[in-house]
Amino acid sequence: MKIRIAMAQMNATVGDYLINLEKIKKFIDEACNNKADIIIFPELALNGYPPEDLILKTQFLRDSLSGIEEVLKFSKSKDIIIILGAVDWDIESYNAAFIIYEGKLYGNYRKMFLPNYSVFDEKRYFTPGKIPTLIEINNIKLGITICEDIWVPNGPALSLAQHGANIILNLSSSPFYKERDKVRFEMLKTRASELSSWIVYCNIVGGQDELVFDGRSVVINPYGEIEMSAPHFEEGLYLVDIDPLEPTRANLREGKRKHYNTSIYYSDVNTVPIDKKISQKVPLPFIKKESTDTYTQIYLAIKVGITDYIKKNGFKSVVFGLSGGIDSSLVACIASDAIGSNNVLGLIMPSKFSSKESVEDALQLSKNLGIDYEIIPITNIYDCYMEDLKGSFKDLPFDKTEENIQARIRGNIVMAFSNKFGYLALACGNKSEAATGYATLYGDMAGGFSPIKDLYKTDLYKVAKKYNEIHGKEIITKSIFEKAPSAELRPNQKDQDTLPPYEILDEILFKYIDREMSYDELLNEGYDSELLQRIINMVNQNEYKRRQSAPGIKLTERSFGKDRRMPITNKYKPWI
Structure with a gap:
């Protein structure tokens, strides 16, 4: 029986x-x-x-x-x-x-x-x-x-x-x-x-x-x-x-x-x-749900993570900066699936350095999803900053200071909407950026929840592609996939001006962070020593930023936070 x-x-x-x-x-x-x-x-x-x-x-x-x-x-x-x-x-x-x-x-x-x-x-x-x-x-x-x-x-x-x-x-x-x-x-x-x-x-x-x-x-x-x-x-x-x-x-x-x-x-x-009788029953068939593929699972994990974080913490709607890039596009898409497009607001905040194509991509994505959006140009606000700071900056050349001011203006605007209307602010950064510090503290890192902070950039593209496949249509447009990643904080800026190509970067980051491979072990695998030192330095020097980032969904073996507890004050360099 x-x-x-x-x-x-x-x-x-x-x-x-x-x-x-x-x-x-x-x-x-x-x-x-x-x-x-x-x-x-x-x-x-x-x-x-x-x-x-x-x-x-x-x-x-x-x-x-x-x-x-x-x-x-x-x-x-x-x-x-x-x-x-x-x-x-x-x-x-x-x-x-x-x-x-x-x-x-x-x-x-x-x-x-x-x-x-x-x-x-x-x-x-x-x-x-x-x-x-x-x-x-x-x-x-x-x-x-x-x-x-x-x-x-x-x-x-x-x-x-x-x-x-x-x-x-x-x-x-x-x-x-x-x-x-x-x-x-x-x-x-x-x-x-x-x-x-x-x-x-x-x-x-x-x-x-x-x-x-x-x-x-x-x-x-x-x-x-x-x-x-x-x-x-x-x-x-x-x-x-x-x-x-x-x-x-x-x-x-x-x-x-x-x-x-x-x-x-x-x-x-x-x-x-335990004195319990086991009675005869009409047999049940075995139900076997086949495993979904890796990137569908990650999509579902992000969707459930967003849904439950919002629901269990008493929020109803979300707001975030919508740049027209792949990161914020994926966040917009999965948030729409998680809580309904009517509860999602994207803020399109172009500056003098934003390309026309990025604004168009953000608008098209908003229409494809049916989410609300607002266009709030930040050029005038940025110019006011520059005018008021001109005397203090003493004609020093344009550098990351001016770039980060733009990101922090956007972060302020996102948080203003969060405060005024009770939205949960979402940060849209990925793991490759968090690992290397290629993100602005109090700028694009600002938010109450960071859904893709544990998703490497190369995997992010695969999840975005899977998103379109799951929905049977091109919601994330071809132009978003094909444009070179850029923060668009200075003329003709590309991520690869600062970072190695993501295919190489993510491979090294995965081995160094998720698998805890040492510098010597990575060197023995044939990676260039100067490249390794550069990447490891970026990871180690930006722990202070990660410590201040919003919580986000664990998607990899070693997420930042409880999984990986590194000291902020840390002068260890294995190549010395």
């Missing part, structure tokens, strides 16, 4: 217990209506992930336990086992999975492996659990793990399998970045195969500050094959019928558990028996 498991791929909001509880109850009811035996929620679904220093507030912890009490009351008439991710608290706090059935708390499992790398700081907040936990229903054993626990080869999952768990549940809050799901799926397939166990992996979905979670919950059979997979970035309940004897057959035939590791990493396992 098969057991039916429901995975609640939930979009939780950090600290919003009322909304999160409402969603949890709705998912439980939907699972009951579909005759599910068990419903599994993501990691910290009740609290939202990551709650960060809210964990240090005792009221937040009390409210979490009150939320568990509410779920207990709600579950009294529900014939379904609930595995709910939430903070547990006594004199310490724990990242836990609560086991609930018919109004009774059967206990909880406390996460044993706490990640403390990349964007994760769980050792700052939680005490690790000490013992693996499984539940037993009608001789069916299901192990419980939380996120990082399943990534550890000789961790709790191994002991659970060796203690007879035919199904291993994993509550997860695993953030998205480029091609992350490939790494995640390969790990889960390996783990299922080596343990001869089903793995039911339930991941959270949605945006939370700099992070986006792609969902992509999945069920892997004991042979390491994907049986069911949920879509990217879509909240929903996904059901699967599992034959609990399939792992036994796989184990008898291949003996994987016996030969994978003869020692038991954790000799004790907490077994929670």
